[in-house]
Amino acid sequence: MTYRKLLFSLILVFKFLDFAQAQVPGFFMKEAARKVRIPFYSSNSLIILPVSINGKGSINFLVDTGVRSNILFSKTLGDALGLEYTRRLSIAGADGSTVIMAQVSPINTLDMGPIEGRLQSLLVLEEDFFELESVIGVPVYGIIGYEFFKFNPVKINYDEGFIDFYRENSIKWKPPFYRKLDLAIEENKAYITAKINQKNGPKLEAKLLIDTGANHGLLLNQETSDAIKMPPVYIESQLGQSLGGVLYGFIGRVNSLKLKNLSMREVLTSYPERNTFSEIIVATGRQGSLGSEVLGRTRLILDYPKKRALVRKGENFYAPFEFDMSGLVLRKIPNDDNRIYVSEVRAGSPAYKTGILPFDEILTLNKVPIFLYELSDVFKMLRSEEGKEIQLEMRRYQGNDLTNYNDYKVSIFLKKQI
Template identity: 65%
Template sequence: MNTALSQYMQKSVGFFLVLIFTLQVAGFAQVPGFFMKEDRRKVTLPFYASNSLIIIPVSINGNTPINFLLDTGVRSNILFSRVLGDALGLEYTRQLKLVGADGSTDLTASVSPINHFDLGPIEGVFQSLLVLDEEFFGLESVIGIPIYGIIGHEFFKYNPIKIDYDNEKIDFYQQGRMKWKPLFYRKMDLSVEDSKPYINAEVKQRDGSVLQAKLLVDTGANHGLLLNRETTDKITMPPLFIESELGQSLGGILYGYVGRVDYMELAGFRLKDVLTSYPEETDFSYVIKESGRQGSLGAEVLGRTKLILDYPRDRILVKKAENFYAPFQFDMSGMSLKKIPNDDNRVYISEVRVGSPAANSGVKAYDEILEINNVPTFIWELSEINRLMRSEPGKKITMKIRRYKDDNLEDYEDSVVTFSLRKQI
């Protein structure tokens, strides 16, 4: 996807220069970006945190607000549905072919070049949107609530942003009006390259080697630490790892392995036994190699901090949150769970690891979960179920499941299974 977006941005430079010149001639000084509606030192924007992913309601062109994911890992704003885009009254100029993270090229998007985003005290002016021509519900299936799009680099480029995961709020500062060194924060150098933020961090691997890693700061990724083995032979797999789904991208499900490193240091703070994802190499890997990075830092680590992203001053500031030193726990059931999109909290099992507690109890992929410990599934949030499955070794789980026969939704069999959680890595 990065290649297509890069081409789009390059081809759009001329358009935006003409737009800016026209606006300045007309007496307006504003350029594309996100700004406060009132001239204040800072404003506060509440958000909803799901597994430390940042979800905010956004009104586009005066329409009803819809949920967007705030994501430092992408350049352009994206809307996940052309049907929704049409309903919002968006206007399009042309179509692009996108490359998904799995290397596929069968995604297309229509470009809607000028839109207004309303986030309450903040507005995004002259915002471009890439609108997927086919609907994408992948994020809702893994996060558990409807997500209709992504806000990327534009939100961060002009203003210091303080993210408080504990209290689910963002402080959006006027440029140059935040203290140079807020109390108890530690500073790291931040480089913004190709509209994406990078830091350097020290990672000690299980074999004792120390990796000086260039990492993408990715608020839109639900992993903790991710290392791309294809970028350097200095990245080594730990002796204990499991094969697993790693996440959901526009191009499909990402597969790879999950293990641990001894520690990683972030602004001098040391996190031990960090869960680490090792994705399989794909046709998309050349983009990662060209960026010079060795991996990325996602919400599972970032959500343990109070974080300031200050693009204008090329810095990131970090302060420990209350859960900073909490153990990194991985699923102990052996199941990957997903929500059925556009339905009322119906959860199914997308994958079952061989030899895991769930597999040994008879659970199979595509079973639907009806109850967990006598509580109906529709009462649970998907994030709550995932936390339960990571909670503690030996915890007893009883589930009522429904197994459909030959894809016939009217032909099924219900059963009850019981297993105990077991730590696997």
């Protein structure tokens, strides 16, 4: 073969590869490179990225390895973006009992700057769901799931707040200081095996879902194994907000969680209540999941094509796991300027003893107007130091009349409950 024929053949091959890539749903670099870097906003180690849909505007999406499909939380927003729908379906809420109706928009482009999601399907919720903002503290309009990870290694640097998105097969060896974990990809979700030393039960070797979109640390589903035992000390609490409503259960601790030879101690652990979704969890063969409270303490590479996770210690790997010491479950009013209210007060807690009630609104925290705080900063303060005094100015409305209220002041002294 002559040099000219060889060059012509190579050009045809590369053009075919470019054409084939353009026809396959997935996320791809816009320009040829070994890697590109995307900064993200982090709230309690949840990963939030601005995304443009079909070239229109830019809205916040949560990057979530725990879901198969991309989701847009609002059909109102989808209609405004001019999305086209091909079919209607129902999806089960995470509480196992709520049925949520959604429209399927099958072909969309999701632009993240140097990365582009091509031929992306979106599940668009018919009933607007903006409850994540009330928990996270910033507006989030959707979720990006498996598609973002399926072709390319993705390195998450929680300490500095960026993602490195690598060309396929560009990480051929294990980088220095990283430990390799086998990654199982099942039904478009990623699982690893970890060792757990319980306080009140046998040692476990547990199959755990990697769930970057969950704000817990370790979660164990008791219905999946008789070996999972509740610790001797635990409290009943809300575990998080999800599609379908608030999840309830218990919070305790395990002695240790070991990923390869990286060991975390006294890890906060969620034990959700059994529900109608439990059968589906049991069918996956998993015993629980790892959320952002654990993952956010690491430097993490998820390499779905090679079925491996690479992990090393982050800057706060050894920081103690602390739970809220006030007894206040707080929420932000969605689409408002940092107005924070009390969703729930745990019985017997320091806040409960001061007489604070659900739906009371916080006006100032330690004499600083509450709108100057991010919700995540308030959470950190309420789990910061046992014995610390937290001064609150509160407002209690009378019924639904927002012009009729009483303001009052209280002090809470933080106390560990677990």
